[in-house]
Amino acid sequence: MSDFAFATDETTRAQITNWLNALMSMRRLSKPTLEAYQRDITQFMAFLTSHFGQPVTLEMLQNLHTRDIRSFMAMRRQKGIGPRSLARQISALKNFFTFLERQNLINNQVLHLIKAPKKTASLPKALTINEAKNTIAMTNDLEARPWVAARDMAVLSLCYGAGLRISEALAICAQDLNEGALRVKGKGNKIRMVPLIAPVRQAINTYLESCPFKPAGHEPIFRGVRGGVLSPRLIQQRMVQLRSALGLPPSASPHALRHSFATHLLGNGGDLRTIQELLGHASLSSTQIYTRMDSEHLLNAFQKAHPRA
Known part of the structure; x- marks a missing residue:
């Protein structure tokens, strides 16, 4: 069973699976990238379950506010995640919400109201x-x-x-x-x-x-x-x-x-x-x-x- 199973209801769980399958078939993402997307959504669902005290439903996602997203980002920063990784995670969540909107399941632009963390450009380390x-x-x-x-x-x-x-x-x-x-x-x-x-x-x-x-x-x-x-x-x-x-x-x-x-x-x-x-x-x-x-x-x-x- 997927890691997000215990943090979501049956309908939300099915939509997460559909989203991941769509990423694999239509965008042809690599296996490591897909695994990263699944980790991102799992961490978000686990946070919401703890934040609201109950499994995540589509209705809950529809009613999220910017303060909820900022609380999630603050929690991730406290765990030591860097700006680049956090920006990628927010991007993955935006992709998931867009997927749900295209299915006419929710209509919540909350993630688009959040300013993405500023990435610090890291230069590759080369040998002589x-x-x-x-x-x-x-x-x-x-x-x-x-x-x-x-x-x-x-x-x-x-x-x-x-x-x-x-x-x-x-x-x-x-x-x-x-x-x-x-x-x-x-x-x-x-x-x-x-x-x-x-x-x-x-x-x-x-x-x-x-x-x-x-x-x-x-x-x-x-x-x-x-x-x-x-x-x-x-x-x-x-x-x-x-x-x-x-x-x-x-x-x-x-x-x-x-x-x-x-x-x-x-x-x-x-x-x-x-x-x-x-x-x-x-x-x-x-x-x-x-x-x-x-x-x-x-x-x-x-x-x-x-x-x-």
């Missing part, structure tokens, strides 16, 4: 070129089993050399590999083609030649020591070892290698549209944050080097 290269190379020194070392080096090479998310890298199948390009299934099951530079292709080939398991063409190529699909947790644990060995900051993660890919491309003259396509960003605004990061890097270098800075 040498740090990124050393991170991949050091893997071989930390792992005694050659095929496991080759596996982890190939995964990290895909993050830095192709800009893949860790989930995208671990989902790669043999049939996705072409001589000079890689077929990647990103968020929302959107497909993109990413060039495979020679070092990345070589890292994959070295792993495939040494791997004791031979998955079918439609199965993920990266395998754990027992032959199952490789868990991202193992790559994250490898990065913890690499951070310790190389003295890297806590922000050095598989995702930081993806950020480094974009930052280094931009710093060497890559254009935003191309980087957007390579990263699989749906919106250019998601990619534009790297221009701010590059500008900050230039300013820091200027302040360190210029005699009048």
Whole structure:
């Protein structure tokens, strides 16, 4: 039974399920995004149940006031949620209310009267070129089993050399590999083609030649020591070892290698549209944050080097 079941009546519960199903079928949201939406609505329903002392009904949602929404936001802030996460949660609730309005079940604009929390733009944490290269190379020194070392080096090479998310890298199948390009299934099951530079292709080939398991063409190529699909947790644990060995900051993660890919491309003259396509960003605004990061890097270098800075 869903987590929101005990906080809502049967009718409201059914509409939440319908809403989540609609998001999955029509907007093709990824599984993690859908799970985040479900957490958002569950937390809101649990708050309302406590706030009013009874399970949530559609009539209750129809009669909500701005003070109720502000009380919910205050509760979330007290629990330590940041402005960006709270803004996303309010956006999810607006989406749910819009869904109910389109079904002619409620007509309450209360959420649209609430000013969304101001988001603090956070810049991605990128490694230097040498740090990124050393991170991949050091893997071989930390792992005694050659095929496991080759596996982890190939995964990290895909993050830095192709800009893949860790989930995208671990989902790669043999049939996705072409001589000079890689077929990647990103968020929302959107497909993109990413060039495979020679070092990345070589890292994959070295792993495939040494791997004791031979998955079918439609199965993920990266395998754990027992032959199952490789868990991202193992790559994250490898990065913890690499951070310790190389003295890297806590922000050095598989995702930081993806950020480094974009930052280094931009710093060497890559254009935003191309980087957007390579990263699989749906919106250019998601990619534009790297221009701010590059500008900050230039300013820091200027302040360190210029005699009048």
